[in-house]
Amino acid sequence: MNWSEMRPLLSEACWDTLYMVGWSTFIAVVGGLPLGILLVLTDRGGMLQNVVANKVIGQVVNITRSMPFIILMVALMGFTRWVTGTTIGREAAIVPLAIGAIPFFARLVETAVREVDDGLVEAVQSMGGNTWTVVRKVLVPESLPSLISSTTTTVVALIGYTAMAGTVGAGGLGDIAIRYGYQRFDTQLMWITVGILAVVISAIQFAGDFAARALHRRAGRSGPGPKLRLPRAKEPAAADVSKAA
Amino acid sequence: MITTSGLTKVYSSRGREITALDGVDLHVREGEVYGVIGQSGAGKSSLIRCVNLLERPTAGTVTVAGQDLTALAGRGPRAGRELRRARSRIGMVFQHFNLLSSRTVQDNVELPLEILGKSGKERSRKALELLDLVGLADKSRAYPAQLSGGQKQRVGIARALAGDPKVLLSDEATSALDPETTRSILQLLRDLNRQLGLTVLLITHEMDVVKSICDSAALMEKGRVVESGTVSELLATPGSELAAALFPVGGDASGEDRTVVDVTFHGESATRPVVSQLARTYNIDISILGAAIDTVGGLQVGRMRIELPGRYEDNVVPIGFLREQGLQIDIVGRPTDRQPLLVKEGTK
Known part of the structure; x- marks a missing residue:
């Protein structure tokens, strides 16, 4: 297969991947963020302490997460047909991708939100803030750098999952790599696809780290933050600290 | 201004019961600076948290500015609207400042006003006015991480004053600061107490804090108030531990x-x-x-x-x-x- 044959194939696959990953990430964030926050709030000692609800949500999340994606995709076929009207194609793939990613993201959100200092919650309560105020003004903004890192991790994981979604005819880069590279022994095309995936994933990771890093630096928080792997002559953050001191 | 009677707090964890407060009666008069001193574990923290009901007392009542807060609290663990309104009229400053690192100094001071639903213009006017009052007018755009400990506590105080409270609770506000900064923060609290007629209830483990700004003091041991009174009363009490320590x-x-x-x-x-x-x-x-x-x-x-x-x-x-x-x-x-x-x- 020569380049002029490969190009339309690859560009279409690229768009398919981005389309599936984009939508499923969006749904995972919309669904996983509240779920993760609820896991923290309903826990023992939380503002909405409800041990039963906490256990139920936790178990649902665990079960969904323990299911291999390919099984989840098959198990959800009925639901997928009900939502999208089909079980084949990229729209149909978004359903299991999103449902697989929601609990994954929720756990990451839970970890990020737990890191927020209880003192800040107490401060807002002492001002007369209610639970919703605490979520909106403290938990989400204060954990934002970690939430961005969590989103990056979710996106990268979803790109991996889309390769499997290829088995239901969803297309995408992973699908190309399997069909042409693995099944038809077109090594060259396979390596090109893998190369593109590597570039895409690096770019996403870089952008996510950059955003999280920028927020971290603004807030000037110490501690384990996402590391930017670019060598820098001088850290602007260091200058700020010395000025403040 | 603040009265607690029979205030009791019992924590139970894994079947064991720990009595943090054991029938505390405290009376803080309007316009005074009242210091509660004691070793760690004496129940000071529980006491100050019970005053604005961040901590629910097991028994007893808390009255602030004539309002029985324990009656407002209701039965559930969540704070109802009435209690939240009452809290917004009680300022609180913390040992570790508890400023939001994602917000600028000015936005931190505006936070209580956002909760009160004030307009943007009013919020920023009030915040700048308060930052001026605590001597940080030039830092309004800075982030908390760029400030020193003393400056952070000044922001904390400005924030606590945003809702025009009559009462300020100070939870070890100077314990994380060096002696010099401690003095300047205490001076600020004293000035605010005089200028604004603010009633201050502070807890501390440092005798110097009581010595330099308190009109009255109470000594806590094992969840009980063992001595209390105005400083001159205490000094006139033979055998007073507080007087001897002061x-x-x-x-x-x-x-x-x-x-x-x-x-x-x-x-x-x-x-x-x-x-x-x-x-x-x-x-x-x-x-x-x-x-x-x-x-x-x-x-x-x-x-x-x-x-x-x-x-x-x-x-x-x-x-x-x-x-x-x-x-x-x-x-x-x-x-x-x-x-x-x-x-x-x-x-x-």
């Missing part, structure tokens, strides 16, 4: 057959030459082991530790003479005296 004088007896006496002067008795009178009248040699004059809670107080020859039984008459002069006399080392209080943090 105003320590050193010096040990030089021999077996000696009587050591602490003489406390306040008011006009401070000007009379009592020691030379005593020496002349009874023809005894008096050595002075230690003496100091200090300002405690805005009052001039002198304290002297003197040594008389002979045992206590031999000195009943001279001591009676000193008492007649209107001086406060504490006999050091008598079994009726309690051990001097040492308030130390970090010994656990």
Whole structure:
């Protein structure tokens, strides 16, 4: 297969991947963020302490997460047909991708939100803030750098999952790599696809780290933050600290 | 302004019950700075958290500005609208400042006003006014991470004042600061207390805090208030641990057959030459082991530790003479005296 044959194939696959990953990430964030926050709030000692609800949500999340994606995709076929009207194609793939990613993201959100200092919650309560105020003004903004890192991790994981979604005819880069590279022994095309995936994933990771890093630096928080792997002559953050001191 | 009666807090974890507060009665008058002092684990933190009901008391009532907060609390663990409104009228500052790192200084001060639903223009006007009041007008655009500890606490104080509270609760506000900064923050609290008529309830483990700004103080031990009153009342109380700790004088007896006496002067008795009178009248040699004059809670107080020859039984008459002069006399080392209080943090 020569380049002029490969190009339309690859560009279409690229768009398919981005389309599936984009939508499923969006749904995972919309669904996983509240779920993760609820896991923290309903826990023992939380503002909405409800041990039963906490256990139920936790178990649902665990079960969904323990299911291999390919099984989840098959198990959800009925639901997928009900939502999208089909079980084949990229729209149909978004359903299991999103449902697989929601609990994954929720756990990451839970970890990020737990890191927020209880003192800040107490401060807002002492001002007369209610639970919703605490979520909106403290938990989400204060954990934002970690939430961005969590989103990056979710996106990268979803790109991996889309390769499997290829088995239901969803297309995408992973699908190309399997069909042409693995099944038809077109090594060259396979390596090109893998190369593109590597570039895409690096770019996403870089952008996510950059955003999280920028927020971290603004807030000037110490501690384990996402590391930017670019060598820098001088850290602007260091200058700020010395000025403040 | 703040009254607690029979305030009790029992924590239960894994079947064990820990009594943090054991029937605390506290009365803070309007416009005063009231210090609660005690070692860690004495229940100070639980007490101040019970005042705005961040912590639900197990029993007892809390009344702030004539409003019974415990009645507003309801039964559930969540704070209802009424309680939240009451809280917004009570400012609180924290040991670790508790500023939101994602917000600028000005936005941090605006936060309580956002919760109160004030308009953007009003919020920023009020925030800048308060930052000016605490001396940080030039830092409004900075982030908390760029500030020193003292500056952070100033922001914390400005934030606590945003809702125009009548009462300020201070939870070890200076404990994370160095001595110099501590003094400047205490001075600020004192100024605010005077300028705004703010009632301040503070908890601390540092005697210096009580000494420099408090009008009244209470000593807590094991969940109970063991001593309380205005500073002058405490100093006038024989055997008061708080008074002894507020105003320590050193010096040990030089021999077996000696009587050591602490003489406390306040008011006009401070000007009379009592020691030379005593020496002349009874023809005894008096050595002075230690003496100091200090300002405690805005009052001039002198304290002297003197040594008389002979045992206590031999000195009943001279001591009676000193008492007649209107001086406060504490006999050091008598079994009726309690051990001097040492308030130390970090010994656990």
